[in-house]
Amino acid sequence: MENTHPQHTNRQYEEELRNLRTSLLQMGGLVERQISNAIDSLVERDSELARQTIARDAEVNRMDIDIDALCIRLLALRQPAASDLRFITTGLKITTDLERIGDMAVNICERVLELNHEPVLKPYIDIPRMAALAQSMVKDSLDAFVNNDTDLAEQVIERDDEVDQLNYQIFRELLSYMAEEPRTIGRATRVLFVSKYLERIADHATNIAEMVVFMVKGKTIRHMDKDKK
Amino acid sequence: MENTHPQHTNRQYEEELRNLRTSLLQMGGLVERQISNAIDSLVERDSELARQTIARDAEVNRMDIDIDALCIRLLALRQPAASDLRFITTGLKITTDLERIGDMAVNICERVLELNHEPVLKPYIDIPRMAALAQSMVKDSLDAFVNNDTDLAEQVIERDDEVDQLNYQIFRELLSYMAEEPRTIGRATRVLFVSKYLERIADHATNIAEMVVFMVKGKTIRHMDKDKK
Numbered sequence: 001m002e003n004t005h006p007q008h009t010n011r012q013y014e015e016e017l018r019n020l021r022t023s024l025l026q027m028g029g030l031v032e033r034q035i036s037n038a039i040d041s042l043v044e045r046d047s048e049l050a051r052q053t054i055a056r057d058a059e060v061n062r063m064d065i066d067i068d069a070l071c072i073r074l075l076a077l078r079q080p081a082a083s084d085l086r087f088i089t090t091g092l093k094i095t096t097d098l099e100r101i102g103d104m105a106v107n108i109c110e111r112v113l114e115l116n117h118e119p120v121l122k123p124y125i126d127i128p129r130m131a132a133l134a135q136s137m138v139k140d141s142l143d144a145f146v147n148n149d150t151d152l153a154e155q156v157i158e159r160d161d162e163v164d165q166l167n168y169q170i171f172r173e174l175l176s177y178m179a180e181e182p183r184t185i186g187r188a189t190r191v192l193f194v195s196k197y198l199e200r201i202a203d204h205a206t207n208i209a210e211m212v213v214f215m216v217k218g219k220t221i222r223h224m225d226k227d228k229k
Numbered sequence: 230m231e232n233t234h235p236q237h238t239n240r241q242y243e244e245e246l247r248n249l250r251t252s253l254l255q256m257g258g259l260v261e262r263q264i265s266n267a268i269d270s271l272v273e274r275d276s277e278l279a280r281q282t283i284a285r286d287a288e289v290n291r292m293d294i295d296i297d298a299l300c301i302r303l304l305a306l307r308q309p310a311a312s313d314l315r316f317i318t319t320g321l322k323i324t325t326d327l328e329r330i331g332d333m334a335v336n337i338c339e340r341v342l343e344l345n346h347e348p349v350l351k352p353y354i355d356i357p358r359m360a361a362l363a364q365s366m367v368k369d370s371l372d373a374f375v376n377n378d379t380d381l382a383e384q385v386i387e388r389d390d391e392v393d394q395l396n397y398q399i400f401r402e403l404l405s406y407m408a409e410e411p412r413t414i415g416r417a418t419r420v421l422f423v424s425k426y427l428e429r430i431a432d433h434a435t436n437i438a439e440m441v442v443f444m445v446k447g448k449t450i451r452h453m454d455k456d457k458k
Contacts, residue, residue, distance in 0.1 A: 071318070072315070085304060182408045189404060
């Protein structure tokens with residue numbers, strides 16, 4: 001089948017694949033900015049930035065729909081085989097993860113707006129660290145995807161343990177905080193949720209990285225770690 | 230293209246599509262049982278059931294991989310067009326949601342094992358209600374998928390508000406509980422997480438329902454509600 005395409009159609013097809021790659025990276029870049037803006041709005045108690053970030057989620061959602069449509073068009077019109085097929089079906093799944101990461105940034109901003117009604121709880125140290133880590137995981141998982149780089153994907157998967165550890169540390173700290181000062185419970189719980197949202201962002205990046213390993217090696221690396229636990 | 234298939238190949242193709250439908254329903258059924266077992270293990274403080282449920286997650290993960298492989302095979306060998314293509318690409322995304330719902334059941338069980346090290350906090354009333362609601366949403370979203378039933382899908386999307394409300398109610402209650410009895414903070418926080426996991430299960434079901442509406446109507450119903458907020 002593939003060889004019956006005239007030359008210019010093949011060039012168009014290559015162009016569309018490149019387009020898909022670029023769009024996914026753009027969506028990833030937008031989602032990364034959403035994470036860093038959400039955390040900036042937390043640290044600087046900037047409700048205006050939080051509201052802007054929530055509004056910009058519509059853009060993330062639009063990109064999700066556009067990239068899905070692009071993938072389906074490629075599947076319908078180009079009938080790709082082998083590695084292209086894997087690339088496109090993985091792209092279809094990755095947009096969903098990116099879109100949900102965008103939702104997590106929105107959730108963080110919603111907690112920020114609530115937190116800003118009350119006095120500051122304490123300076124944030126571990127949360128920005130966790131956010132930077134989660135953000136780097138999102139970036140690297142997408143770079144791994146567009147470059148078929150399983151080494152980088154495996155590094156992302158390893159980094160997830162660091163995030164889990166930070167999340168647990170924050171959990172312990174906030175728990176003893178609440179016990180000592182029961183009137184901080186409302187605020188501390190909201191910070192706890194922010195930590196949870198960041199953990200989920202890292203989970204989504206890990207899922208993307210696992211799908212990349214699966215896409216490249218075609219083996220069921222996915223779920224292996226989880227099942228060992 | 231489609232008309233060049235000999236008759237028996239078309240029958241095989243129909244068979245494979247039916248197979249995909251059945252497999253997704255089976256995976257959905259397994260995931261529903263995982264939710265109800267997780268909640269039973271919580272309510273009855275049954276650590277053995279919690280451990281069994283955690284172990285059974287390997288089966289959910291295997292089904293995820295198998296169904297993905299089936300979808301990719303169908304795309305590669307059958308080059309489906311129009312509505313079949315939409316059905317298969319939606320199936321690819323749905324398995325991811327089902328797999329993550331399975332993860333949420335595991336997370337609930339992990340909290341149950343921790344909670345069972347300590348005395349009982351209080352009888353659970355709203356949590357089982359929330360679980361039943363989330364479970365019905367998972368079931369109905371899949372039924373909507375296999376029957377192209379957008380009415381049912383829209384009902385699922387509406388039910389998500391009920392779950393969010395229950396989650397908020399549980400959040401308020403546990404917060405005042407912690408404030409009155411600071412030594413319950415550790416346990417109350419874990420119950421709070423269980424409530425969050427159930428909320429996420431309902432979110433996944435809502436995502437599936439939104440994809441069904443999108444698949445059938447081919448319009449960007451997805452994200453509309455969110456963007457209105």
